[in-house]
Amino acid sequence: MSEEAVIQPAEELARAIKAEDQSAVLAVAGDLHYADLALAYQDLDEEQRIMLLKSIGPNLAADMIVDLPDSLIEEALDAYRPAELKVLFRDLSDDDRVDILQAVGDEARLRFLGLLGPEDEELTRGLLRYEPETAGGRMTTGFGRLLASMTVKQAIDDLRHKQENTETLSRMYVVDAKGHLIGRVRLRDLAFNTWDTPIRDIMAEVPPEQRVLATADQEEAAQILMKYDLVVLPVVDEFDHMLGIITHDDAMDILQEESTEDIEKLAGIAGEQVEDTYLQTSxxxxxxxxxxxxxxxxxxxxxxxxxxxxxxxxxxxxxxxxxxxxxxxxxxxxxxxxxxxxxxxxxxxxxxxxxxxxxxxxxxxxxxxxxxxxxxxxxxxxxxxxxxxxxxxxxxxxxxxxxxxxxxxxxxxxxxxxxxxxxxxxxxxxxxxxxxxxxxxxxxxxxxxxxxxxxxxxxxxxxxxx
Amino acid sequence: MSEEAVIQPAEELARAIKAEDQSAVLAVAGDLHYADLALAYQDLDEEQRIMLLKSIGPNLAADMIVDLPDSLIEEALDAYRPAELKVLFRDLSDDDRVDILQAVGDEARLRFLGLLGPEDEELTRGLLRYEPETAGGRMTTGFGRLLASMTVKQAIDDLRHKQENTETLSRMYVVDAKGHLIGRVRLRDLAFNTWDTPIRDIMAEVPPEQRVLATADQEEAAQILMKYDLVVLPVVDEFDHMLGIITHDDAMDILQEESTEDIEKLAGIAGEQVEDTYLQTSxxxxxxxxxxxxxxxxxxxxxxxxxxxxxxxxxxxxxxxxxxxxxxxxxxxxxxxxxxxxxxxxxxxxxxxxxxxxxxxxxxxxxxxxxxxxxxxxxxxxxxxxxxxxxxxxxxxxxxxxxxxxxxxxxxxxxxxxxxxxxxxxxxxxxxxxxxxxxxxxxxxxxxxxxxxxxxxxxxxxxxxx
The missing domain is CATH 1.10.357.20 (SLC41 divalent cation transporters, integral membrane domain)
Known part of the structure; x- marks a missing residue:
């Protein structure tokens, strides 16, 4: 049923683009999920792509660009002026931003890093230090960081104050004063306990096997997520400092990429599996x-x-x-x-x-x-x-x-x-x-x-x- | 790090089993995640397996048995008396119960169905009607079902009253009076809105492409979950009645199974991919x-x-x-x-x-x-x-x-x-x-x-x- 349900909007989009009707393009694209928008984008020619990007603007384009194959990303970003790119990068989560910067050339990477605010730039440079195929290279720092000594009320105030998006509410980890991972808390624990309850009393332990080193291969992270049926896996350094998280959707992408690589190697096909689809590959x-x-x-x-x-x-x-x-x-x-x-x-x-x-x-x-x-x-x-x-x-x-x-x-x-x-x-x-x-x-x-x-x-x- | 972290308890478990020390077995097994317990179980001989099952009892064994390869499930269940099996089946979620019943022989399936309470038996028979490799065959009915006309307070009371486990709190769907799927609600929407807010005002739409037919192939369900980065995918019938959900961990298992099948077929290996590992397969x-x-x-x-x-x-x-x-x-x-x-x-x-x-x-x-x-x-x-x-x-x-x-x-x-x-x-x-x-x-x-x-x-x- 998914197939039929998205064919119509994709056709409408193509029609609006052919008619060069910017407002119609914006209206249809706004109703599409970014994954479907990314698929539709890849069926367009270069001129139509630029027209689409100009019509929908950087806010709507951000998530779609993350979903494009690596080889199309730099071209898409070049459709925007620096001021628009600033908006685009600001709206992205840190792991998506890093994925994009890993996909573009060295010159473009430096240029784009210069467009980030000082805090984002430091964070992004830190994440770029990890190899792309490691747990650190795939993680996001977008999680809620709580202290064991906080009360539920303090925790909620703290999260409300800091949170950039509501996603962090489903990923809350407890650290000690030195940043070591000591537990996790679920939103329901905050919602259904009195405001003076200490976080220490409601947090759950994170067993050592349910965390992964930032330097570990991304496949190891995906295997742990799958083995323990986790939605989120915490990433730590060798001293057990909490660095970030890897989410279930990343794990699925990783497992799928690795299976494809295995299949290709078995048939004597050399080199890294590129993210492009079979038909897009030249x-x-x-x-x-x-x-x-x-x-x-x-x-x-x-x-x-x-x-x-x-x-x-x-x-x-x-x-x-x-x-x-x-x-x-x-x-x-x-x-x-x-x-x-x-x-x-x-x-x-x-x-x-x-x-x-x-x-x-x-x-x-x-x-x-x-x-x-x-x-x-x-x-x-x-x-x-x-x-x-x-x-x-x-x-x-x-x-x-x-x-x-x-x-x-x-x-x-x-x-x-x-x-x-x-x-x-x-x-x-x-x-x-x-x-x-x-x-x-x-x-x-x-x-x-x-x-x-x-x-x-x-x-x-x-x-x-x- | 996951590897090293679980080796020690697994060795301790083996030692306790060899020493025939039931209470030590129970203590070590209680600290192990069921996925690790299932791995350790498969390394034991038949006599040791029965000793392990007897020591840990049906409550602790339930999740482990779900994680075993199909060929070991019936043998494991046979270690328990009917009264113990009643406890075991009652503790399982409905999709896990169905998975287990699909893995055993016809005679055993009828026998085990007779051990369920009347409500569970009806539910389970209903789920068993779907082919094992369809969305319906993999779904669970363990989600929170709300009406659009409820207020937040009514919704919370209703969930608290009905919920068997807290898992349902992260999977809440809104249906109309006839059971058609019309939206979804997140826990944070309940937690951060006043008690008199109608559910209708805070629910989000579920786009048609983000649901799957119960009769669709399980791979289609997994692909939709992956494409739209979902944690949970609602399963509906052809009239859009909300039937159940498929979760991200099922999707990961499905994709992994299908990749393995593809790889094996490419090498001219016939038949269904069995859940047993390479070494366990005779x-x-x-x-x-x-x-x-x-x-x-x-x-x-x-x-x-x-x-x-x-x-x-x-x-x-x-x-x-x-x-x-x-x-x-x-x-x-x-x-x-x-x-x-x-x-x-x-x-x-x-x-x-x-x-x-x-x-x-x-x-x-x-x-x-x-x-x-x-x-x-x-x-x-x-x-x-x-x-x-x-x-x-x-x-x-x-x-x-x-x-x-x-x-x-x-x-x-x-x-x-x-x-x-x-x-x-x-x-x-x-x-x-x-x-x-x-x-x-x-x-x-x-x-x-x-x-x-x-x-x-x-x-x-x-x-x-x-």
């Missing part, structure tokens, strides 16, 4: 992310060809071997890919400690053996029962039974090897601190292609007495 | 999810072998062709895999409408051409410059330049074909209402293996005059 950007892996894997694949070249005699003596060659090689890629995908995803979900390597290996060894033996048996059966009907040429003294068993044995060996290699490579990559998803997946197929060729021809030579 | 379950694809793909791969067999003459005349054969074939799998992964992920993220098929095709055609031409040029250069140094045999009248160009042309044709096929297959699968991730990914590699063989040998025959 052909050149897509090209750059795919080409390097393809070239490298292509060169490596020549190793498989070299093995084939070396076994020229074997293949030409029993050319029927070529009927099963692609299958044996591909089975390795398929089983290796399955094993590495399962292991890499389990790592991403935080299921596998480094200590579980042996357990994983043992599981995949049993699994690979089971798969290998059953696939081998299937192919032997098919070969022995069906192949003779086609009357292919076999070398003298080689029966269909022997030929079928040869192929089956090679397939079994290839499947077992590939499954174990597929499980081991990501574990090994992590052990030497490489990203398992990026290194393991594309490398596995190529590696087991080579091993498959060697296994197949070696077993054929031995069992067929070539 | 070898047989892993086996079943992998074998069927492997067998099917293996049989299909014989088609590649058949093509090779048919081109016996070509290959034996210029056996040097085998040096590049695996590379040309593999390049197809790699480029096809990249293209299909990008398209499938974009579909999952809701970026591609069915109407954008032509746009996608045009982008991948340009991209495939660019990749194909550059990869071809690279391989031609390598062949012409380096190959002569190894003095391989070439048929009379064939220069290294001609041979290099032949290989390059075949590679270019294979890469373009595979990229377009890789992008088209998921789009085609969706058009005939198949799951793009499950059908497209494993099929692509096999398909382009065959096409690669045909392209390679046909171009070689033509250009080398074989």
């Amino acid at each position: 052909v050149m950007t897509h090209f750059k992310r795919r080409f390097i892996w393809l070239l490298g894997l292509g060169m490596l694949a020549i190793a498989s060809g070299y093995v084939m070249l070396r076994f020229e005699d074997t293949l030409t003596q029993v050319f029927l071997l070529s009927l099963y060659l692609p299958m044996v090689v591909a089975a390795g890629g398929n089983t290796g890919g399955q094993a590495s995908t399962m292991v890499i995803r389990a790592m991403s979900l935080g299921e596998l400690d480094p200590g579980t390597a042996r357990e994983v290996l043992w599981k995949e060894l049993r699994l690979g053996s089971l798969l290998g033996v059953l696939l081998g048996a299937s192919i032997a059966a098919v070969t022995i029962l069906i192949l003779p009907a086609f009357r292919p040429e076999l070398p003298e003294g080689v029966s269909f039974a022997r030929f079928g068993c040869t192929v089956a044995l090679a397939l079994t060996a290839q499947v077992i090897t590939s499954t174990v290699v597929g499980a081991l490579l990501p574990i090994g990559a992590r052990a030497i601190r490489l990203d398992p998803a990026a290194v393991a997946a594309p490398a596995i197929t190529t590696l087991v292609d080579v091993s498959g060729m060697v296994i197949y021809f070696t077993i054929a030579q031995a069992l067929l007495h070539l | 070898v047989m379950t892993h086996f079943k999810r992998r074998f069927i694809w492997l067998l099917g793909l293996g049989m299909l791969a014989i088609a590649s072998g058949y093509v090779m067999l048919r081109f016996e003459d070509t290959l034996t005349q210029v056996f040097l062709l085998s040096l590049y054969l695996p590379m040309v074939v593999a390049a197809g799998g790699n480029t096809g895999g990249q293209a299909s992964t990008m398209v499938i992920r974009a579909m999952s993220l809701g970026e591609l409408d069915p109407g954008t098929a032509r746009e996608v095709l045009w982008k991948e055609l340009r991209l495939g051409s660019l990749l194909g031409v550059l990869l071809g040029a690279s391989i031609a250069a390598v062949t012409i410059l380096i190959l002569p140094a190894f003095r391989p045999e070439l048929p009379e009248g064939v220069s290294f330049a001609r041979f290099g160009c032949t290989v390059a042309l075949a590679l270019t044709a294979q890469v373009i074909t595979s990229t377009v096929v890789g992008a088209l297959l998921p789009i085609g699968a969706r058009a005939i209402r198949l799951d793009p991730a499950a059908v497209a990914a494993p099929a692509i590699t096999t398909l382009v293996d065959v096409s690669g063989m045909v392209i390679y040998f046909t171009i070689a025959q033509a250009l080398l005059h074989l």
Whole structure:
């Protein structure tokens, strides 16, 4: 139902823009949620975008700009004069402001920082010190900070006085005189207790595992939020000083970005996942992310060809071997890919400690053996029962039974090897601190292609007495 | 920091269980968050699990059991007597109760339903009517329901009277006399307005796109929550009657499950993603999810072998062709895999409408051409410059330049074909209402293996005059 409900206003917006009717644009845009406005914005051409930005003004544009893909942000900001940008930046929450400044070029960042008021500038510069992909880089300082010694009345007065927006009311943390995080308070605790109750008596503890270090990876923060079903996660420094918070909507964005990155790496797509959608991303950007892996894997694949070249005699003596060659090689890629995908995803979900390597290996060894033996048996059966009907040429003294068993044995060996290699490579990559998803997946197929060729021809030579 | 902080209590718990010290188990478990308790539980053997369940009793166990993988839930419940189960089910929120009942067998479900009070049983049976993977199947009815005609005082009295837990205070919706959703109210609106203010004056509208139909897919609900940064999403029926809510933590679980499913399908792993972790899943379950694809793909791969067999003459005349054969074939799998992964992920993220098929095709055609031409040029250069140094045999009248160009042309044709096929297959699968991730990914590699063989040998025959 969400789809249909927003299509009409988006069309109205497009119509108003085409008609160059500024007041109609403002009226329709004002009724749209910023997320829908951001989607509509991306469907416009450059001239229409500027017209939209001019029509709605910096106040209405602020939240929409935060929701745009990084590559469109600087262009959008450049549509406004400095005085308008001052308004825009003042209206943003501190984490949104930091996100925007992280998305623009260095020159623009300095220029925009100069437009902030002295307090905002100091706060923003402080947040920009954290790497973009850490908890500190994603946090906001927009939370209510209370002291344990306050009464409910003092707390409410304090919040009313300081609060920039009402959001802080759902995120109140209690600190001691030195700023250490010691507890949290909910609005209902303030609303349903008498005014002279000390905050100390109504605050709840924040367990150590339900906070995150500012320098921790953003994914760790998202995992903690998800594990403990939190709406807000406090961010602290190494001395447990309360620095900021990460909210559930950020956590969802982070998890979604990381899943997309994992998926892309598994397919051999290099580089950071950009925030742009598939269609917005230019052909050149897509090209750059795919080409390097393809070239490298292509060169490596020549190793498989070299093995084939070396076994020229074997293949030409029993050319029927070529009927099963692609299958044996591909089975390795398929089983290796399955094993590495399962292991890499389990790592991403935080299921596998480094200590579980042996357990994983043992599981995949049993699994690979089971798969290998059953696939081998299937192919032997098919070969022995069906192949003779086609009357292919076999070398003298080689029966269909022997030929079928040869192929089956090679397939079994290839499947077992590939499954174990597929499980081991990501574990090994992590052990030497490489990203398992990026290194393991594309490398596995190529590696087991080579091993498959060697296994197949070696077993054929031995069992067929070539 | 979360990791270290919870390791100690988990070890203490294991020690207390080994010592069979019930009161120590209860003391340690009482301090653990249910998510951590559920993790610790899964590391125990069956006897220890029962000892843990008996020690902590049904009250403390309820939330932990909800957090267990589906396959462990029935066993855990069976540790309790009916009277204890009554307590356990009474303490659960309605959506958690439904989740548990969806996870157990039919016989157990009927037995457990009989333990509920008449009101809870009716409510639960009502929720069980929705499919588990729909918005209705995931929703809870635990929200505050207010009438627009109430005053703030009446609303507070009403909530205080009815509320089972304080959670409802952060989820208050306003309905008309017939139960249609007409607005929402925040606790701060009740707390900071005079008691005689009518709810009508302080409620906010709920835009049509920020609600979801009970019959909609759970993924749609999660996407709406994420798009609009909501903490709670109201669920309605087709007449806009307010039925329940879905919360941000459910949305996060849903998105994570769906990402894992996508990743597994891309690697040719069949069946529903089970809630169990990788290590908990038995070898047989892993086996079943992998074998069927492997067998099917293996049989299909014989088609590649058949093509090779048919081109016996070509290959034996210029056996040097085998040096590049695996590379040309593999390049197809790699480029096809990249293209299909990008398209499938974009579909999952809701970026591609069915109407954008032509746009996608045009982008991948340009991209495939660019990749194909550059990869071809690279391989031609390598062949012409380096190959002569190894003095391989070439048929009379064939220069290294001609041979290099032949290989390059075949590679270019294979890469373009595979990229377009890789992008088209998921789009085609969706058009005939198949799951793009499950059908497209494993099929692509096999398909382009065959096409690669045909392209390679046909171009070689033509250009080398074989």
